Amino acid sequence: MLHRLRQTGFFRNLQFARRNIRVLALWLLAAAALSSAFWMWAYSEIAREREAVVLDARQSASSQARAYADQLDRSLAQIDYIMLSMKHYWEETGGRIRLEKQLDAGLVSSNSDFVVTITDRAGKAVTSTRPFRKDFSGFSSRAYFREHQNGTVRGLSISEPVIGLRSKRPQIILSRRLETASGAFDGVIAVSVEPGYLLAFSDPTTIHGGDFIEVRKMDGTFFAEKSLANAASGSTQYRSAPQFPNDAGIASAPGQHFMDARPRVVAWQKAKNYPVVSVVGVSVEDRLAKYREREHEMRFVALLVSAVLFLLGVGATVFSTWRGQKLRDAKEVTAAYRLATENAQDAFYMMRPIHDENDEIIDFAIEDCNEQGAINFGARKEKLLNTRMSSHMSATFRDQLLSIGRIAMAQGFHEEEAFMPAHGKRPAQWRKRRLLRSGRGLAVMVRDVTAEKAHADKLHQLANSDALTSLPNRHWLTNYLLVAIEKARVTRKSLGVLFVDLDDFKNLNDTLGHAAGDELLKAAALRLKEVLRPQDSVARLGGDEFTMVLESIGSDRDIVTVAERIVDTLHEPFVVAGGHRHVVHASIGISVYPQDGEDSDTLLKNADIAMYAAKTSGKGNYRFFHENLSEQLVSKLTRQAQLKQALEQDELVVYYQPRVCGRTGELTSLEALARWRHPSCGVMQPDDFIPVAEETGLIIPLGEQVINKVCDQLVQWRAEGVPLVPVSVNVSARQINSGSVSAVIAAALERCGIAPDLIEVEITESATVGESVVASAELATLQTMGSRLYVDDFGTGYSSLSQLRRLDMHGIKVDRSFTAQLTDGPQDLALFRAIVSMAHAIDMQVVAEGVESAEQLALLQGLGCDEMQGYYISPPVPASDVLLMLQKRHLYPG
Structure with a gap:
């Protein structure tokens, strides 16, 4: 048995291991060092992911605060618009407006949460959308009334929440001063709303755990809050009113600032046109729950890697005894590398710079390359090696490659993408070139990235195109309108925005199905493109809504011509669903830059209002935007509210x-x-x-x-x-x-x-x-x-x-x-x-x-x-x- 062990070399290996105890110790130390390095990496990764969670919470809070501020600005703008309209009418007619008649006619809302009141200079109520005593004069004691009476506030005033004189519930008062023809104080027009009205637009699906949304004034005065615990109530998470050092910002707030002692990331954003702030609080603890699971996972992986490294260290000790195998492996790796580069799709070159007497680089000699590199030059490899680069290309490309070669030699590295026109049988290509200084020469890699560029272009097209009609989409329109408006401003030309809605399109979906509806939308998109002028554009916003942008408008007649073409072309029957003839009409709303708005949001909003007016006046026609159309929209919303109240x-x-x-x-x-x-x-x-x-x-x-x-x-x-x-x-x-x-x-x-x-x-x-x-x-x-x-x-x-x-x-x-x-x-x-x-x-x-x-x-x-x-x-x-x-x-x- 002992003789057999000696024959197998067992004793020789044991003696060899004893002589190489130092090698064993070195491998174990290396394994320990790698294990320590991995633990350091794991802890850094845990910290990075924690920072990512906090950063995501900050970004979420910031984006929500901006979105809610925009919604808040629009809600207040709608109320302010009603007040300005009534103020103008009051001052023009010498106070002969009666809100009771406006209410009966459905021009103002009868919702009890939304009350409009006009008081005279003595603070007595003159007219209101809610019944009152004619001798009621309690408004004169209100702070907002005294501010307008004293002339302290000339524009819109937004009060802190007060107890309503009639509702006996917290109310927010928005008010404006009324004046006589000579500018003297003539009373106040006020709109009282429930605090929760300011958060009616918020999306409850964005509120999680300890998150909250608040509306406050810039001085910190609290209006309303919405959270999982409070649904637009008058209570707040804050122990004391926060301070806002500027119009917008984001900060980490410790738990001591809040009633539930939970730390949060708080973002605030002031409304664009009003002194109110949208405040969004995001609970960091809620978002760190999944992070802690990840932390435990990383610790387990680090332990597992440490164990593996220890085993690898022991195994490497045995492997190190076979030094001869290393040389053979190195040769095999070299051969494999040569095989890989020779069969690679990328072109590889080793180039040596050639200098003149002034030590300036005037050319490069090709010392080595792979087969793909030789193909790029259109020559065999053996004829390419040890030749000058300039002898194989035109003067244009020679100067271009010489220039980037000099940059790479000076800086150590250079990378770029270049377009190569078609040459002979080779099609046009995009190539990515990477040059790395290696010793006294250059290692050059050239890759064909034509497919990657085409893929990127395709992604860009998908991001800006409507999948159904292939027309530009809302994302494209948002960016394009900014450029078109700026161009119109510089050239002092008018610009038309047409909001096109297909009338009764829903009936087609209900009767023939959504497949037939999609078929009609694609056919309608083609017809809309046919009626446009070369400089005009059309986009699909979604559903059956399209938007057209008409540039370089000479007069309104140019817009009318296009609008009439749209009505006529869509009136022709569409054949869908295997033979069904379906006629749709188009209701078109038109807004014109600059008289109807000087930014894209205003132009689109006013075109939408005009479209609604066209639809309600008979469909199948067009309407230009006018200020009074907003009143019609208010009337429609009022009728909807009245019907809802009638059901209740x-x-x-x-x-x-x-x-x-x-x-x-x-x-x-x-x-x-x-x-x-x-x-x-x-x-x-x-x-x-x-x-x-x-x-x-x-x-x-x-x-x-x-x-x-x-x-x-x-x-x-x-x-x-x-x-x-x-x-x-x-x-x-x-x-x-x-x-x-x-x-x-x-x-x-x-x-x-x-x-x-x-x-x-x-x-x-x-x-x-x-x-x-x-x-x-x-x-x-x-x-x-x-x-x-x-x-x-x-x-x-x-x-x-x-x-x-x-x-x-x-x-x-x-x-x-x-x-x-x-x-x-x-x-x-x-x-x-x-x-x-x-x-x-x-x-x-x-x-x-x-x-x-x-x-x-x-x-x-x-x-x-x-x-x-x-x-x-x-x-x-x-x-x-x-x-x-x-x-x-x-x-x-x-």
């Missing part, structure tokens, strides 16, 4: 219009029709508020109220002991697509104990032809519940009888326009007869809407129409008048 205060009532059997005149059903009992305008018809509800999404809670009111009314009639008939409720495509209609009806039926067949559902045609999976599921659920489904206003949309049969609809309600034409001639009569015949062929009932005369009734009876509805039978009536119909049953003799 239960101002909706339901009228009922009967449907009768065509043969017998017996009452078969009732249609529920919503009316708005407006406090000042009286009972309003659906056309006055349903479009607003559709546009703002309020149609969903409105429809829910109608359904619940109908079910409650059925319970009341049942209590009267009269036989009930089904009641149909109208449901729009938006309600169907919300996926909540079936649940609302089911809940109301269960609450009232009513049979499902007593509630019928009338839906628009657009809800039957869309591709929405949600809508299809809703219709199927309603049918499963036992409710009958009718298609309302049949003939005005895109549905077909075969499609309605597929959806298993119970019947159709033919639009009143067909009924009105029955007496016009035999063709109109034949058309109605065809509708009735086809509907009966697929077992669907036909209801004729808009029956207005005995002649129409007789013709419909002759056509075999199943049911009738219209003013000839009965107009919509209140619920109190329906009881007699339910008792009478027959509304005309059969």
